[in-house]
Amino acid sequence: MPHESGLTRELRSLLHTQRVAAMGTTSDAGSAFVSMVPYAIVVALEPALACLVIHVSGLAVHTRNLQARAQVSLLVMRPEVPGEPVHALPRVTLEGLAEVLEPGSPAWRACRAAYLQRFPEAEPMTGLGDFMFVAVHAKGARQVAGFGAARSLDADEVRLALAPAPAGQD
Template sequence: MNTAPATPPFHEPRLTRELRALLANQRAASLGTLNSEGKPFVSMVPFAVEPDSASLVIHVSQLAPHTGFLLRNPAVSVMVMQAEVAGEPVHALPRISLDGVATRLEPGTSAWQAARSAYLARFPEAEPMTQLGDFSFVGIRVTQARQVAGFGAARSLASDEISSVLRPL
């Protein structure tokens, strides 16, 4: 007979559960980069989470301005926001701003393979684009984040905290 005490069930704080849900349910993000003059440039990018490296993955074309900007200056910011609901206040929309460092992943490496797998698991229709020579996978290592879960529900997350959210339970 096993007399060891039962392990209590894992309790995840509400804001962390909501953050996981936000990142799982929203597939597009706003990507902020800096142009060659240091001026901000914001664009939309589909994103996936690569859990082993606890990073975000984007698939970008060399023709897109943001690709050149992030290759010259890898400091980026990404915002993921819940979609607006008609009749509800937009000021309380759940969202997260993630600051990080972008790295173009070299084709064929294990990091590239993991990023490709994570991205195609989320966007299987994008598989033909992965064959195009002007597209690259970029990993974004998050260094800090700011979550707003609604009125009076906001917090800052350090890199280790956001990494734990990006990894599976």
């Protein structure tokens, strides 16, 4: 069994236990726009296609922005713990490309299933005409696991962290 670093295990735990990200998009005028998005992780298609999926309304500013410019950034972080220094909060900033999924396609079905497994209460919204599933394909990331524990990751390393833990490393 190949060795997996402690930072990769920590990143996997962060991504799989948190459910909300701050997503940055860019407006037509070039302004940064940040919004909150619930996300799920999809590895059902195949590990090489692992992605995060969000479910967004076409009426939202961030959706219009990502439809015009696919480059997005997602920040996922652990919540603040009273008495602990906030500067050491574990976090990751993912750089990625957003892909609006074609309703009914295999990718759409896999993303819908993963999203509803994590957010079953969102099922009624999946039938609304202005909502869509968007796959965010990570192209790289910057992980901060605490003071003195930071690294940059490429897309392959991010995909490893999105996948379930290897057998025996739960």
